[in-house]
Amino acid sequence: MKFSDYTFLAFASLKERRGRTLGAVLGVIIAVVALSLALGVGESFQIAFKEQMEKTLAANSVYIFSSIGLTEADLAYYRNIYEVEDVFGIAFETIKLIDPSGVKTVTLVAIEPRWLPEFLGVTSLEDLIEEGSYDMSGLGVIVGSDVWKDPQTGQKLRNVGETLTVQVSGGKAKQITFFIIGLAKETGGIRGPGMNPDNAVYMEPEAFFTYIAKRRVYNLVVVVAKDSKYVSNVEKEVRAFSPPHARVFSPAAMIKQVSIFVTALQTILGVVSSVGIGVTALWVFDSMTISVIQRTREIGILKAIGFKSRDILLLFLMEAAVISVIGSISGVAIAMLLSSLVRIPVFGYTLRATITPSITLLSIALPILANLVASLLPARRAASLDPVRALRYE
Amino acid sequence: MSSFVEVRDVWKIYDMDGIKVEALRGANFDVEKGEFLGIVGPSGSGKSTLLHIIGGLDKPTKGEVVVEGVRINELSDEELSEYRNKVVGFVFQMFYLIPRFTALQNVEMPLIARGVPREERRKRAMEALEMVGLGDRAFHKPNQLSGGEQQRVAIARAIVGKPRLLLADEPTGNLDSESAKSVMEVFKKLNREHGLTIILVTHNLELVWYCNRVIRLADGRVKRIYRAGEYREMLSSMLKSGL
Numbered sequence: 001m002k003f004s005d006y007t008f009l010a011f012a013s014l015k016e017r018r019g020r021t022l023g024a025v026l027g028v029i030i031a032v033v034a035l036s037l038a039l040g041v042g043e044s045f046q047i048a049f050k051e052q053m054e055k056t057l058a059a060n061s062v063y064i065f066s067s068i069g070l071t072e073a074d075l076a077y078y079r080n081i082y083e084v085e086d087v088f089g090i091a092f093e094t095i096k097l098i099d100p101s102g103v104k105t106v107t108l109v110a111i112e113p114r115w116l117p118e119f120l121g122v123t124s125l126e127d128l129i130e131e132g133s134y135d136m137s138g139l140g141v142i143v144g145s146d147v148w149k150d151p152q153t154g155q156k157l158r159n160v161g162e163t164l165t166v167q168v169s170g171g172k173a174k175q176i177t178f179f180i181i182g183l184a185k186e187t188g189g190i191r192g193p194g195m196n197p198d199n200a201v202y203m204e205p206e207a208f209f210t211y212i213a214k215r216r217v218y219n220l221v222v223v224v225a226k227d228s229k230y231v232s233n234v235e236k237e238v239r240a241f242s243p244p245h246a247r248v249f250s251p252a253a254m255i256k257q258v259s260i261f262v263t264a265l266q267t268i269l270g271v272v273s274s275v276g277i278g279v280t281a282l283w284v285f286d287s288m289t290i291s292v293i294q295r296t297r298e299i300g301i302l303k304a305i306g307f308k309s310r311d312i313l314l315l316f317l318m319e320a321a322v323i324s325v326i327g328s329i330s331g332v333a334i335a336m337l338l339s340s341l342v343r344i345p346v347f348g349y350t351l352r353a354t355i356t357p358s359i360t361l362l363s364i365a366l367p368i369l370a371n372l373v374a375s376l377l378p379a380r381r382a383a384s385l386d387p388v389r390a391l392r393y394e
Numbered sequence: 395m396s397s398f399v400e401v402r403d404v405w406k407i408y409d410m411d412g413i414k415v416e417a418l419r420g421a422n423f424d425v426e427k428g429e430f431l432g433i434v435g436p437s438g439s440g441k442s443t444l445l446h447i448i449g450g451l452d453k454p455t456k457g458e459v460v461v462e463g464v465r466i467n468e469l470s471d472e473e474l475s476e477y478r479n480k481v482v483g484f485v486f487q488m489f490y491l492i493p494r495f496t497a498l499q500n501v502e503m504p505l506i507a508r509g510v511p512r513e514e515r516r517k518r519a520m521e522a523l524e525m526v527g528l529g530d531r532a533f534h535k536p537n538q539l540s541g542g543e544q545q546r547v548a549i550a551r552a553i554v555g556k557p558r559l560l561l562a563d564e565p566t567g568n569l570d571s572e573s574a575k576s577v578m579e580v581f582k583k584l585n586r587e588h589g590l591t592i593i594l595v596t597h598n599l600e601l602v603w604y605c606n607r608v609i610r611l612a613d614g615r616v617k618r619i620y621r622a623g624e625y626r627e628m629l630s631s632m633l634k635s636g637l
Contacts, residue, residue, distance in 0.1 A: 005506045016494045301490045304451055305551065306479020306507040308472055387451045391490065 001311050010318040013291070020287050021323060027283050028327025028367050029334065031276030036335035036363040038273040040353025041344060042266030048351055049262055059255065060228040061118075062235045065247045069217025077241040078223045083230035088115045089218030091208055092195065096167040097147065098175070106147055107200045108166070110208030116142075118222070120187055120197055132160035132182035136204040139211065140181040146199040148183045158183070164201070168212055176211060178203070228252065277367050280327075281374035284320055288378035292316070299382050300390025309383040316379035317372055324368040332363050396463060397424035398591055399448060399559065404457035406443050406614075417443040419614035420457065425593060427558075430585045432602045433595045434632075435611035441595040442563050444611070448593065449482045449561045450474045461559065479507050483552030487564035489544040491536040497523060497547045498532040504555045522550035526580050542573025549580055553590070560584065560592045566601065578604050599629055 014021040064070060064078075070089065078087045091110040096103045113136050117124055125134040129142070136142060141164065145151075148158040158164065164178040178201065187197045209216045225234045235250045242248055292299070299312055307315075332355070339353035406418040418440040425431050433441050446452040448459055450466050459466050466477060478484075483504075491500045498519050505515035523529050526546040536544055545565060552560055562581065566574035582604055584590040594605065602608045602625050610617040610628060620628040 001507060002509055004512075005509075009506070012494055297490070298492055301492065302503070302507070303475070304449075304478060304484050304486075304490075305504040306475055306555070308475040308507070310472075311507060388446050391451075391486070 001307075001314075006311075006314055006318040007322070009315055010322050013295075013315075014319055014322060017287075017291065020290075024280070024284055024287055024323045025327040025330070027276075027280040028324055028371070029331040031273075031280045032328045032331025032363045032367055033335045033338070034276050035270065035273040035366070036332055036355055036359055037338060037353045038269040039266060039359045039362070040335065040339055040355045041351060042262070042269050043356055043359060044351045044354040046259065046262040046266060047354060049258060059252045060225045060231055062223045062225070062231060062238050062248060062250050064221040064223065064238060064242055065249075066217075066219060066221075066243070066245050068243075068245045069215060069219060070221050070243070070246060071217055074241070074243065074246075075218070075221060078221065078238060081223070081234055081237045081241070083226050083234050083237075084223055085226045086224045088112060088222055088224075089205070090115075090119065090220040090222070091205065091213060091217070092219045093208075093212055094169065095201070096169065098165045098167055103167070104147075106144070106166075107195045108168075108208070108212065109195070109197075109200050109202050110205040110213075111202060112205060115222070116202065118224075120184075122185075122187075128184055130183045130185045132180070134182050136181065136202065138204070138207050139176070139178045140203075141178040142182040142184050142202040143180055144184050144196075144198040144200040144202075145186040146196070147201060148180070151198075166201070274366065277370050280367060281370040284323060284371045285374040285378065288316060288320060288375040289381075291319075292378045292382045295382075296385065296390050296393040299385050300387045300393065303385070303387035304391065312385075313379045313383035316382050317375055320371045320375035320379075321368060324371040325364075328364040328367045331367075332360050335363070396460070398427040398429070398462065399425035399593075400458075400460040401425075401444070401448065402458050402460070404444070404447060404454045404459060406440065406447065406452070407455045416614055418447075418454070421611070421614065421616050423609055423616055423619060425591060427591055428585070428589045429607060430581070430592045430605045431594070432605035432608040433593065433611055434597070434599065434602065434608055435617075437597075439611040440614040441611055445561050445563050445593065445595050448559075449484055450477045451484075475507075479504055480555060481557055482559045482561055483555065483557035485545070485548050485552050485560065485562040485565045487567040489536070489541075489548045489568070491544055491547055491551075493536050496533050496535055497528060497539065497550075500536070500547055501550045501554050503551060508555065519550070519554055522554040523547070525553070525584075526550045527576075540573065541569050542576055545569060545573070545577050546580060549577070549584075553584060558591060560590050562592065562594045564596055564598075565594070566596070566598055574598070574601075599632065602628070 075087050075089055078084060093108040094105060095108045096105055111119055113125065113134055116128055116134070120128060122128045128134065134142060143158060143164065149156050158180055160180055160183060162180050164180055165175060166178065167175050184202070223234060223238055225231050231250055231252050235248065239248050302312060335353070336355050339355050343350045343352050401421055401423050404418050404421045405416070408415045408417060421440070421444055433444065435441050443452065447454050448461070450469065453467050461481060466474070469477060498516070501519040501522050502515045505518060520529065520532060523532050526549050528543060528546050528550065531539060531543060536547070539547065566577055569577060578601060581592055581594070585592050594601065606622060608620045608625065608628060610620065610632070
């Protein structure tokens with residue numbers, strides 16, 4: 001028998017049982033949409049998370065944290081490591097904004113302007129600034145989006161050129177007034193280690209150590225390697241040079257760990273969504289079993305006129321394959337349409353399901369395979385029917 | 395020289411929930427090529443079982459059936475399918491057409507199993523339908539045809555693959571006398587004009603007049619084989635015995 005003949009006979013049979021066929025196809029579509037979207041959202045989440053991590057925590061850097069603080073001498077040690085390209089320090093201080101509406105706690109970040117993009121995960125300083133300048137000097141500061149506008153209503157609260165009075169509670173407790181030179185764009189709130197970069201005020205380190213901090217120490221030092229392939233070596237050297245109170249970690253290792261976690265999450269999502277495929281396979285098994293019983297005499301006729309047992313087996317498998325192929329291709333098409341229409345907000349980002357070629361392939365292949373396995377038993381039963389008994393079946 | 399069909403000491407014993415039922419008890423006879431053989435006998439005499447065994451639908455418990463020199467009870471499942479597709483054609487009492495297909499598609503079925511290309515099988519199926527006088531009913535579905543027409547479609551299906559042996563199991567059993575006559579005329583034409591060997595199993599003793607020879611079967615055994623001139627004797631003997 002030819003492939004086209006199997007297809008013709010399978011379609012004719014499915015058309016006759018169109019109610020059950022439509023039910024089975026619909027089941028496959030729902031299962032495939034659920035599976036594709038679950039895997040697609042997982043994929044999208046993984047890509048977005050990884051990109052963000054890589055942007056925020058440069059993959060070619062090693063971070064050193066210290067609550068006590070790292071000195072210029074520590075930075076000098078790090079600069080002497082052979083594969084290191086550059087080293088910069090960042091100091092943090094919790095301050096209180098004094099406003100007519102009340103007092104608000106924000107983080108004051110001392111960082112050289114040129115390192116701001118690296119620190120906040122943007123490509124250039126131009127990308128960072130919504131309005132004003134990025135040329136921080138003296139008491140001229142850039143303010144985060146939550147500081148210059150109301151996070152809830154989006155109403156603008158502060159403008160470039162205005163003053164900003166803050167209460168410093170640290171070593172040099174006092175009230176100080178800054179000048180706003182730039183308004184930063186919203187970052188989404190998860191960039192920057194250990195703080196919300198939108199709820200921050202950025203200033204130049206020299207002024208910070210002059211007017212704010214008691215000691216010239218950094219809470220965070222970022223060591224940038226010449227290439228990401230040297231990160232592992234640089235990390236070892238940094239650990240050797242670092243004081244005992246410092247905590248060293250490599251973003252590359254962290255990204256890897258997070259990726260493993262997200263992949264595991266995606267796998268769990270996939271497995272849970274696959275339950276739908278299993279339920280559909282049971283439906284197909286049930287439908288095929290009923291079909292074999294109802295068509296017992298027809299099977300007898302086919303055998304009497306020369307159809308081989310293998311032909312009968314393939315005929316039933318073809319019916320399952322037709323249901324699965326139509327269902328899974330339609331399901332993937334619907335999932336693709338939904339992925340372009342539906343956006344899911346996660347941690348301030350908008351994700352849409354990414355239906356990759358591998359997800360497409362899996363979403364098509366899995367129901368076909370599951371349904372073929374499910375219909376194998378009824379198909380074998382049909383193929384092994386005794387023709388005389390089948391013809392006499394009432 | 396061996397016969398076209400040789401039935402040698404064929405036994406068929408069914409196991410019905412532990413009870414042995416002997417449907418055939420050592421049937422022996424030959425069928426010559428081009429012959430129109432009738433098999434008559436009461437219900438349960440083993441007529442249909444014998445036909446199924448000759449047609450490769452069933453296997454004997456003992457004995458052998460040789461068709462064209464081939465022992466068909468030694469054929470594998472796959473070879474038997476091929477035998478049923480190429481050597482024999484079946485016509486059943488209940489027609490056994492597939493309701494969702496048109497008359498033409500039903501007739502095409504044996505050629506589909508054989509892998510004949512679509513255009514060729516359409517042409518051959520149409521020729522077979524025309525041979526049984528149903529060329530104008532090709533695109534009708536079985537429920538749009540009368541019983542006699544359905545049986546003629548079934549005959550077209552049985553002959554479309556140009557078999558050498560046609561096996562008919564009570565082909566007029568579900569038909570009125572007019573339709574039965576038209577069906578038997580088709581058989582007669584196939585036998586006389588196309589030289590097709592036919593084995594006909596029937597209850598209807600009027601049909602024996604179409605046959606060259608008739609086998610009387612009783613209790614799974616061949617009681618007697620009658621030649622054309624001996625039918626009156628056979629009929630009176632059967633009437634006397636209440637069969």
